Structures are given as structure tokens and as C-alpha cells.
Amino acid sequence: MGCADIARRRMLPAFAAAKDVEIAAIASRDLAKAMPLAAEHGCRAVGGYDKLLADASVMAVYLPLPPALHAGWIEAALLAGKHVLAEKPMTIDAASTTGLLALAASRGLVLMENLSFVHHSQHATVRALLDDGTIGELRSLHAAFTVPLRSGDDIRYRSDLGGGALWDTGVYPVRVALDFLGASLRVAGAVQWRRPEFPVDTGGAALLVDRGGVSAQLTFGLDHGYRSAYRLDGSKGSISVERAFTPPADHEPVVLVENRGGTRVVRLRAEDQVANTVASFAAAVRSGARPNDDSRYQAELIDAIRSSFEPPAR
Template sequence: MKPHLTWGILGAAGFARKTMAPAIHAARRTHLKSVATRDPARAIPFADLVPGLKVERSYEAILDDPEIDAVYIPLPNALHTEWSAKAARAGKHVLCEKPIGLSLADIDHLIATREATSRLIAEAWMPAHHPQWHRTRALLAEGAIGTLRSVSGAFTYALADASNIRLSAELGGGGLRDVGVYPIGGFRLATGLEPVPSHVDLVQEGGVDTSAWVAATAGEVRFNFHVSMRAARYQVMMFHGTEGTLTLPAPFNPGTYAEARIVIARDGADVQVIRFPGVDQYVAQVEAVAAHVLDGVAFACPLEFSRGTQAVLDAIFAQAAA
């Protein structure tokens, strides 16, 4: 068996250039071989990062390369399902940016493709690979804050560029697809519960949601979250139990937004802070792909998990339309 995975990137998106290419380059047991872009100038930062990097003029060239084991896909949302399936059928393992699909049907198609090709197809939902979330789930399960009663979350940022693809309905844009997947997925990952939306308030611009306020229930637990592309940069997840609260001040972008930590406040007790210094969740995500492919280790964010989050999104959009 090969000692490492050789990667290609389909597209020279800014996030690939700034975050994921460096993560692939830094991860253990991985090698970044090529990037595909129709504009060679956009490949220059990638080549500066990885001397000898091969620049392809088409995505198909990477899929046809027998040395490429895995591909990272940072294309616009509307292209994620199509190119994930194409890559898997070409024999490549796939790590695709979120949302990996725009509907349950998309993800069901990818699950069927994964089974038919025996290739990993996974969404790049990076919190699943950060230890603060695994610790949060364990703490909640052991009753660190008593019986869980409610969860609240937020993820907002101010999008100034009117030409950004996140504002394109044709390309699958919108705030819920961009950042709504984080509080929804965080709730599901930490609690193991499936929220059902009960109230939805969306602000729409040009056919996409730019802000959303959602109330949901999961059994006896209430879940409320707010996401926006039109508000100041902010993120938090807070779990409220009968005996205290557990807060993640940087749940989704630890390191770049704020320090990764869990803050536990119990009635009559000193506040407990658990820190996670030096963790790069993007590197951990790439290394998790290698561990799955090379060692058979279960992947922390399989398509079934992504499907559960998509089911919540579909329900939110259906309720908003009604």
C-alpha cells in the first residue's frame, strides 16, 4: 500500500489558496501534486507554496492523472455534487467544500456513488475534526451541566463584495448554506439529536438568504440560532443545562477567530476553562482522510452526517417557502 496520498485541487479559489492548500501541504502522509485552473496567474501562490507543483488547465486533467489519489473541491456550491461524483467515478477519493449538496437527493446520489466506487466522498465540515467538539460531546453525555435544556448558536460576518458567489442563487449561494451548516451540525454533533424547525425568519436578497433566525426542537431540547452575511463578525455555541452552561467562544473558526476553548460555568462553582492550543482543524481534516484511506479509520464526517444537516436545511427552506 502507498505510504501517502497524492492530492490535486479542482480550482484556485481563495479559500483553497489561503487555507486548504497549506493544510494539504502541511498534513502528514500527503503530497500536493497539482492544481487545475484556466488562469495560470491564479496558480502562482500555489506554486510558491509547493515547488514543482503541476498546473493543469482543466479539472479533467487531474481526474485523468493516475498518480492522483484524492481531490479537494472548492468550486461554487452548485457544482459540488457533480464534480464529487465525477471524481469518485474516476477513482479518486473526494474532500469537497460544504455544502456538498443542495438537497437530500444530491447527497443520496453521492452516497450511492460512494458505495458503487468504494471511494471516500466527504464534506469538508472541519469542526468534526477538532477536539473541542469531541470533548463537548463527551462532557454533555456525562452530565457536566446536568440535563440539557437549550442550545443557542450564531455565526455572522459582513459580506462587502456584491459580486461574491455567496450572493448568487444560480450558484447555490446563501447564508444558511454557507454558515448555517455550522450551528446545525454543531448541535447535532454535540448532542446526537436531530432538530426539527418550528419557526423560520429569513431575509432574502436577490433570491438568496442573507440572514436567518431559526427556532427548532429536538425532543425536550430547544435550539435557536442566527446566521448572517450582513452582520458583524461573530460566532458562539452555548449549551444550557439544569446545573450550568457550556460555551464554545470560537466553535467554528478557532485560531483565526479566537482561542479554541470550552467554558463551563456551574452554579456555585468556579468557572472551568479547557483550552486546545495549537490545533489546526484543516490539517487534522486532511490527515483524517489519509487515516481513512490508508488505515481504514472511520471518517468523522461521513455523508450520512452531512445528510442529516441537509435534512434540517431542506426543512428550513420548505417552512420559509410555506
């Protein structure tokens, strides 16, 4: 549903390569826009999202629309009996995310958020190292995802479409904090900053704390040098991951472990986290898996960070 850049570059090639997925149609509000992309992938072009949802031959939809449009079209797709893979963020408020997950569950449908990094096995390697006591007891997490400034007409800088750094790049460090520290996290403080020409946050930071006092320091931004990394600090050492959130399919991950025994480099095989995401979604559809609470916890924490923002720095 839509011809966004992420669909063209990453998702449609992954769908096309998946052995148990068939691209049935590509829909756009402008039929002429969908036609060349549909021809490229050997499928039908459909003019209008409602028309696509009315097609009984379509089992599932991928939704890469601007964030502010997600909730309405996810609901429409679920009511039409379609499984949904939605680009992150699933919606721009926790109440909508919670309601849609409940709707999907009530109708026996899969609703998955496309946050591909969680499907890369390098993070399971980090979890295993942490659980083995490699760095002792966890004390803190530092995570950052920042990207350079884009052209001024990019939807990420439009408030009416759900733009802003927190919803775009902030989702990643928030999710990695939840994955390693759990759902008891609370916001101890948060700041945002903006470029004067944009009505949205173009950067920010948050300090989160769990019940045991373990902290997560998060940085996110749309007007920065590129940074995509996290570090876990423990009582006996640290574990670091670079290229953590959007590694290319041919990237061979490196996990750096530093403790009393010295520095150890754990080299892992390359894998395509986008292909992994498509495979996970297809498997969930075929098995009838129920939505989990990860996206709800994430949305609730993002709401809390946004509510805690101090006035934007300029």
C-alpha cells in the same frame, strides 16, 4: 480542483504541511491561473478539471468550487476513481448528497465534507462535560455564526452558484445542533431576510426540536457583526464556547462552565482544525473508511429549514 481563496489561504498550506500528503497538481479552467499557485507548491498545473480526473497518478481531489458546482464534479471525481474532500456544503440539496454518498460507498471511495470545526477537540471536551452531568439534563442549545457584509460580487450573494447565508454560515450551527441533539431534530420554524440588492438570503434563524422537546435556536448571516459561538443550557447550568467554528490555529480555546458550584473556565491547548481535517481525510483514504451519515442528516435538515422559511423580511 480550482484556485478558490479558501484553497490558497487554508487548505493548500495544510496539505503541504501534512507528512502523508503530496500535492500532485492544481487544476483550473484557466491554466494561467493555476500556474503560479502550482509553482508555489512545487506541483503540476493542469488546464481543466476533466484532465486532472483522467490522471491515474492522482488518488484524491480537493474541491473548493462554488456550491452549485459541487454535485456534478464530485460525481465525476468518484466515477474517475478519486477520493473526494469537498468544501461545505457538499451539495445544495439533500437528494444529491445522499446519492453521492451512496456512490462513494459503492465504489469503496471516501467522500468527506470539509467542515473543519468538527475535527477540533474542544467540542469533544464539551461533550465530555455534558455526558458527565456537569449541567444536568440538556434543555436547549443556542448557536450563531454570522459574518460581516462582503463585496457585492462575492459568490456568496449569487443564487446561480449556490449562494446564501443558510448554505454558507448556516451549515455550522445546524451541524453543531445535530452533533449534540442527534438526528431526530425537526424544524419548528424558520425565517430568512435579504438585502434588497441580493437574490439570496443574507441572514436567517431556525428553531429545531428533538423528540424529547430539547430545542436548538440557530442564527446565521452574511450581513452581521462577527459571531461564532454556541451555548448548551441544562437543568443545572450552562456550557459556552466562543470562537467555536473558525478559530485560528494559534487560538487557545476557552470553555465556560456555569452551574450551582459557580463559574469555571476550562482552558485548552491551541490546535489547527484545518490540519486535523486533512489528517482525518488522509487517514480515511488509507484505511478505506466508508462515508458516514452526518453530511446526509445535515443536508436533510438544511433542506427542511429552507422549505420552512417564511417570506423574506426586508
